[in-house]
Amino acid sequence: MTIEVTVPSLLADCTGGRRQFPLVAATLADALQRLLEEYPRLRPHLYDEALQLRRHVLIFYNDDNLATIPDRNVPLRAGDRLLVLQAVSGG
Amino acid sequence: MPPVPNDASKLVLLIGTVKGAFFYHTDADRQQWKLTGPHLAGWEVYSLCGDSRNGRIIAGTCSYTYGATLRTTRDLGATWEEVDRGPAYTAESGFKLNRIWQISPGHASQPGTWYAGVEEAGLFVSRDDGRTWAELDGLTRHPTRPQWFPGNGGMCLHTILVDPGNPQRLWVAASAIGVFRSDDGGLSWKTCNRNLPSVPTGLPAETEVSRCVHKMVLDPHRPGVLYQQFHGGVFKSEDAGESWQSIADGLPSNFGFPMTVTANGDLFIVPLQSDEQRFVPDGALKIYRSRDRGRTWRALAKGLPRQPHFVGVLRDAMAADPLDPAGVYFGTTMGEVYYSADAGENWHRLPGQFPRITTIKAWLT
Numbered sequence: 001m002t003i004e005v006t007v008p009s010l011l012a013d014c015t016g017g018r019r020q021f022p023l024v025a026a027t028l029a030d031a032l033q034r035l036l037e038e039y040p041r042l043r044p045h046l047y048d049e050a051l052q053l054r055r056h057v058l059i060f061y062n063d064d065n066l067a068t069i070p071d072r073n074v075p076l077r078a079g080d081r082l083l084v085l086q087a088v089s090g091g
Numbered sequence: 092m093p094p095v096p097n098d099a100s101k102l103v104l105l106i107g108t109v110k111g112a113f114f115y116h117t118d119a120d121r122q123q124w125k126l127t128g129p130h131l132a133g134w135e136v137y138s139l140c141g142d143s144r145n146g147r148i149i150a151g152t153c154s155y156t157y158g159a160t161l162r163t164t165r166d167l168g169a170t171w172e173e174v175d176r177g178p179a180y181t182a183e184s185g186f187k188l189n190r191i192w193q194i195s196p197g198h199a200s201q202p203g204t205w206y207a208g209v210e211e212a213g214l215f216v217s218r219d220d221g222r223t224w225a226e227l228d229g230l231t232r233h234p235t236r237p238q239w240f241p242g243n244g245g246m247c248l249h250t251i252l253v254d255p256g257n258p259q260r261l262w263v264a265a266s267a268i269g270v271f272r273s274d275d276g277g278l279s280w281k282t283c284n285r286n287l288p289s290v291p292t293g294l295p296a297e298t299e300v301s302r303c304v305h306k307m308v309l310d311p312h313r314p315g316v317l318y319q320q321f322h323g324g325v326f327k328s329e330d331a332g333e334s335w336q337s338i339a340d341g342l343p344s345n346f347g348f349p350m351t352v353t354a355n356g357d358l359f360i361v362p363l364q365s366d367e368q369r370f371v372p373d374g375a376l377k378i379y380r381s382r383d384r385g386r387t388w389r390a391l392a393k394g395l396p397r398q399p400h401f402v403g404v405l406r407d408a409m410a411a412d413p414l415d416p417a418g419v420y421f422g423t424t425m426g427e428v429y430y431s432a433d434a435g436e437n438w439h440r441l442p443g444q445f446p447r448i449t450t451i452k453a454w455l456t
Contacts, residue, residue, distance in 0.1 A: 010133050010157060013171055041173045045157035050182050056156040086156045 107136035141454025151191030198258030269302030283332030338385030422448025
């Protein structure tokens, strides 16, 4: 299944200069893994030294915060979106 | 190190800010300037280095959200590439890489060697021209590490100096920790803080660290002579950092951040009112220069603003070029860039107002 990924403009140089791009994956877990395999330069920006998602990075699967999705073996469907966001930080 | 004759060479003034980088291009006359940027817009750029060995610029970029990495450009900022295996602490270290504060080339005899100083304080080395980096963990394994304490700007390793006469000898300085020296290429380190006053970190005064050095430079002509702007004073060492003596007589305050040295050995600093009032004394922007290795200081202000100007200059936001007479450059916390093409006698402001300026380097390409 091909889904659409969106990343912040600050990270576009890690994804070939694109903010939006397609990604082929079978499940949500698969998509997260493939995202970092295809664009390894994203990894240090999204995950910290302890391999935890950085505190102010949010990843949304469609309208849901990834942190609220306990089972990531969700089969992907046409039109699904993966969105990397900066949490509101500061004023 | 002799000055470079003014007969060729292009000069690029590399300006890092909290929201990207800007480059001013000129030639050895330093009369006509052309601005490019913003480069890396949106990123905090805490370190920049012009790499004359490979014709590229290396930038230390970071963001509160997305962490810190190195980026390079080979076309003066038109395109950038992230370094894939840049400085990074291991999960086991327990340390976080928040910013990259300094990027420095290795000794002239080691053309593939580069160093990076980071926050939380640590030192990284590349032996393959910046493609891959590894921590020199002899520093973070130093017995004093549990006593290291961050300054207001974070626990930053901001100064890296390589002895021109001995590639095995390095000095680093970190806030609010102090000076360390290695005589084995960075494998092991000793503190070099004797006679430097401790700053209040809650640790006993007799601790080896808790010394808040703000910037340190090497004398270009006298081996083993160093100078530093300290949190409370200006100091000189004539024994490779083993001990320090005050050279603050004649200065209006004992607080400031940047220090730079020209190829002729002229020292430049920017005294600030105090650690609580981090702007220039009385709102009078003045640069202080010593031409006798810190014995006497002279205030320089010709061409600088005459109206009240309550700005500061950050620790890495002043630099000298290697030309003769030397060019001296500084950027303020209000985003102004000033330069002198005659070793500080006359100052000029470059057009433009930028975000808060974190670093300035003069790169002779």
